[in-house]
Amino acid sequence: MKLTLKIWRQKSNSSKGEFKTYIHDHVSPDMSFLEMLDVLNEGLVKKGEEPVHFDHDCREGICGMCSLYINGRPHGPLQTTTCQLHMRSFKDGETITIEPWRAAAFPVVKDLVVDRSAFDRIQQAGGYVSVNTGGVPDGNAIPIAKKIADEAMDAAACIGCGACVAACKNASAMLFVSAKVSQYALLPQGQPESKERVDKMVAQMDDEGFGACTNTKACEAECPKSIKITNIARMNREYYSSMFTNYEVTVSGGGD
């Protein structure tokens, strides 16, 4: 296969980026998208040019590290991660435009690499259980319906790749945050801190400069882990419930 690649090149966050066109004629349809870029980079290194920087790690579709906005869609034309996308999904002679995720909250680090630590900070704001839960409980000791456990597991499948933000016309992170809120909101272990959690995570999300949800469902359609927008509605419910019933706690220190 022979491809024309239009790739976003940007030296650093502060410098101005631009598209550069590369002709790539050593592409096999069996290559994954990232392997195709590896071969391109090998050629660039041999020529003494700066290779194209892009994020990747496990290459098994489970770590959420790879990104890339390919031909106008996050992770390319299939609903999967970029590492699981193969060149057979493209036509011989096709021109492929590769851009980084675009969002105010995801600044470009270099070329196609963006800084997604905004997601980490949202998670740190409340996406955890801090109560001491003791040792591992016996199997089935915590009463929970199978379908609720499944629903929580589906939400927990989110790998935090940021495709939802990239796909959203508003660069909104609602799908990510709602998945992280849901995985606790559905389970008994998450209940003690549920109101505080949604408050803090939503506040952090707004602080990071993500947009607001207008329910276009683009995130759900592009999410490689099929996270559903029912999570967004659940987070909205949690948020309103917290808004009306959560009480302010003033920390006086020492518990007295």
Next chain:
Amino acid sequence: MALTGLFLITFLIIHCTINAMIFLNDGGVTFSHWGHFMGTNPVIRTLEIGLVAGFLIHIFQGLLLIKKNRDSRPVRYQVVAPAPNSTWYSRSMGLLGTLLLLFLIMHTAHFWIPNRANQFATGEELNLYQMMLSIFADPLIVALYVLGCISLAWHLLHGFWSAFQTLGLNHQRYNAIIHFVGTTFAIVVPLIFALMPIAIYLNWVN
């Protein structure tokens, strides 16, 4: 957006029902009766202030939302292909809303503003039925009204269920009925509205 949107939807139901009285074709007797009630009843007139506020808040919230969402992506994509992941009208609520605002300015300038202005000046109501007959004699106005109704239909097609989703009302058992009612509402109400200028222009109602 969701709360004001649903509030405006309830207004549409009343507006549409009363205006549909022209289809009785009784020379506007029933229509004028209810028009008189809506124009003079003190309770309705008080609610009208809420309605104007509802429109203004909905518009203002919309503008704030567009501003926030634009700011959250300062560098745009070179290539976007959103067609496979979302519908064009769900992505175009701002545009459809702007078209509706333009329509609303024209529409209130035709009926509501002159009528209320006259009520304030003389205490008398204008004959809205006669005004409809004369205004809808112009094919250009009829076409603009139909375009307004088409914008309304697309706006509602996304807006109705979207309001429920924003309020957290998403439930496997009720999603189908919310979507069904929303789609039906988005087709039926604008259709009835669009038929009004058409019927008058074609002399079905006179």
